[in-house]
Amino acid sequence: MPVEAKDVIMTGGCSHALDLCIQVIANRGQNILVPKPGFSIYKTLANSLGIHCKYYSLLPDKDWQVDLEDLESQIDGLTAAIVVNNPSNPCGSVFTRRHLEEILQVAEDNYVPIIADEIYAHFVFSGHEFYPIASLTTKVPVLSCGGLTKRFLIPGWRMGWITIHDRNDIFKEVRLGLTALTQRILGPNSLVQAAIPKILTQIPQKYFDDTLAILQRNAEIGYNALCNVPGLKPVMPAGAMYMMVGLEMDRFPAFGNDLEFTEKMVEEQSVFCLPTQCFAYSNYFRIVLTVPEEKLVEACERITEFCHNHYTHGDEVNGEASIYGLKDIGSIE
Structure with a gap:
């Protein structure tokens, strides 16, 4: 315009x-x-x-x-x-x-x-x-x-x-x-x-179209992978290079805030996402969508595993919170 x-x-x-x-x-x-x-x-x-x-x-x-x-x-x-x-x-x-x-x-x-x-x-x-x-x-x-x-x-x-x-x-x-x-x-x-x-x-339009298609595809992959993960609430982006993912912090009582959550995720899964304390906000983290598709898929698998391992149900069973768990998917060398 x-x-x-x-x-x-x-x-x-x-x-x-x-x-x-x-x-x-x-x-x-x-x-x-x-x-x-x-x-x-x-x-x-x-x-x-x-x-x-x-x-x-x-x-x-x-x-x-x-x-x-x-x-x-x-x-x-x-x-x-x-x-x-x-x-x-x-x-x-x-x-x-x-x-x-x-x-x-x-x-x-x-x-x-x-x-x-x-x-x-x-x-x-x-x-x-x-x-x-x-x-x-x-x-x-x-x-x-x-x-x-x-x-x-x-x-x-x-x-x-x-x-x-x-x-x-x-x-x-x-x-x-x-x-x-x-x-x-x-x-x-x-x-x-x-x-x-x-x-x-002199840069062909196809270059821009392909770049945007990759970003949109990655956004859809990331959103679809995380929207059903217990304790997470991703917000589907409409543009740029990022997606915000909400945290139900009461379901992750081991962590006091989004910073502690993301720090532990790096330690356990080698997946680094920015906590939204970096953006004057709380209880979200930001995913970057510019990585290759296979890396994004693996990162989402690791985030899912991390959440299942630390998620706590609201109801108590035998005095202990029931925890979801998934099999190990490996680590990044």
Whole structure:
């Protein structure tokens, strides 16, 4: 979908783009609103500048949509921007057009601009559609961040950008500030810059289609493998590279939280998943869907075994909780 943008600022990757946006739009002592669960880098970047993060909730039972009432309740006189990550890391959610319009209405009503983290814009599964949030408003100014890393699978190349969507010249000083900030640090190296024309024009569409098909297939495999495992509640993603899996922690009394659960799973099964404490959330873990299919299948088998070995029924039998168990499926060398 074409989006009108007055300026594009090139940066050293999407994370650098986010860093510049936060620096230019907020002052020390102000706050930005970030999603919970959400990518931890928002807090890391903001806090290093003396800028506070306030969290708004995403709703797992509604495909990780924004809790709009909670979002609006977090806005105060020191709020400088709302960060909207769509498609989402870690949730794998993709917002509908209507939901994005609802988010924009909250921003418009409260005169708060948006920083849009849209690095996963091209990772949307069939049956869903990505809408650049800036394409849905003529009133709310938006700084949209993207980059080459995810779509082209070239982490480390450090090529990103900020598109400035500001039809009413609200961001006049912001635009000047971004330009000044980009002159303080060297951007992408000359080799990467020289490769961009071929990257953008000569990579066949089949490459992207095949990549997306693999991710969607892996999401379906992971979801189907775990949705019937006692104590787990996976949420089927609509895009990005991740799936969130809920934990019924009361069924795993040996562990106090998701961090302890995932640590023990690494120890016993050599399967590493990120606990959602990394994303300011609890009682979930995140699976990455970019591994080869056979590795994902084996990982899900090991997660299943781990859960069966530690799952406790609610009812007590002879004073002891009954435990599921499966045969050993081996370990990764």
